[in-house]
Amino acid sequence: MPGGRRIAAVTEARFDVAPGECLALIGESGCGKSVLASALLGLLPANAQTTGEARLGGLDLLAADERTLARTVRGRRIGLVPQSPAAHLTPVRTIRSQVQETVSALTGIRGRTAVRAAAETAVARTAFPEDHLDRYPHELSGGLAQRAATALALVGDAPLLLADEPTTGLDRDLVEHTVDELRRHIDDADRALLMITHDLSAAERIADRVAVMYAGRIVEISDAAVFFGTPGPRHPYSRGLLHALPDRAFTAIPGLPPELGDLPGGCAFAPRCARADDACVTLPNLTETAACHHPHIPENSRA
Template structure:
């Protein structure tokens, strides 16, 4: 896969191992300026590890190889001072549990002001005014009164909004949202998704949305990468994947989605679990759970190959095409594009 000057971020053959156990097996991924890309898959598939590795945030026992380029400049293995300019200033990340990400002993206003000082050099009244603007932008009511409150005095949804405000403090070109709605109830989830969409439209930033919620991905993203056992197994536009998922794993994810309206049907769960990275099966990692695996699937690891029109697939036995709209008809109407 060639590099392109038009890409904001390029990952090439990104691999991660912990104590000699490979957990990420050569990720190639491009993010264009202003683009929204979803990473989906079950827990343990490598979605979060991919971006923690890209930003140099993994613990010392992790071994990371490959290339991570920001606007054509290599940042993997860069000096700490250079990475500190990238983190928050160019690429910001928010996590699924805001209560563990916010400092419980510092007032919220001070935490946002600190981010503004680091990334934009603001101080004093200018920093406070900008912090209040950011709090208002993300929908915190009465920000002036709440500026001096602590994290425990906010609800879970408001804490997530505050994390987004802190991420926006550095005016990043790319925001990585790591399952930002998982710990929230359905109503607050919808509000956070709407907020991310609005902020992306207003700021022009790119977005990587990590989630196991296909409905949320369909609302927020334009392109989707499906990950399984540390590899990307299918990639395409939202319309392509949601109208005709071709990898059996992708099809299995859709088959496990309940239908809100329409005829009742029995859910079809994917049998088994994601394999332990230290004991991956030979051949395709999904073959022990795949309903259409053949002998070749158990011996040969399929590469991720282009299928045209931006679509990629790593499978020697693609799922049969579905009737137009069959998969998308299962998605909740409230989160349809």
């Protein structure tokens, strides 16, 4: 809020995610993806304001009070894989004790032996090494901390899993293991997964649908098979993102994203887009086609 002026970090974020489905939310750093995740969990700063609705079953998450969010939502109805796992792990307790406490709190499992076994099963799902369970968070690499945080998120078997950059700090083999485990987690019991990521390869491996965010707005929602295959995304920004995949010819997107406090009128991507036309000065509603949801697409960018 520079100079006391309020800015909109996220606007026009309309989407849904169904049981048994993974929706991958992708976009450049700073576009508003993690702000959206924090809003769903009631973890925004005290001076932030939210409008609209975010429905989980019959509960409006944006209207829920802190007591409801803490006691019935976080961990129980929404499991969180945080973007910065080291900040979410208790620094003065071992990983084993933290996972065991989570098992006891969220699963109803009782008895030292049963809780210990359940905790070891939870961390094994994320390939966390058993001989590191009695280490403290500061003794772990970034990748190990990420795997520990993922194990904690999976313990409660929440109907919605919110994974914010779950592959950060992992090598490629562990990225594939992690996304495959997340996929199994939602497939096993029709759980839903909202995966926030800039790792397009991971999104391609796991997602059923893809939502693209730019400058705080979702500009396109598409079936993953359409987005990563044929005919591909429709929005020019989405097409530019695909060039970050290792099997595509790399082409940089010119320019820089706009400041959220100084967004241009109409499509915020227009100043960076070689295909912008006069109609781009008007920002239309997100509409639906047979294959994807999309905003206005410049005439000279249509396939």
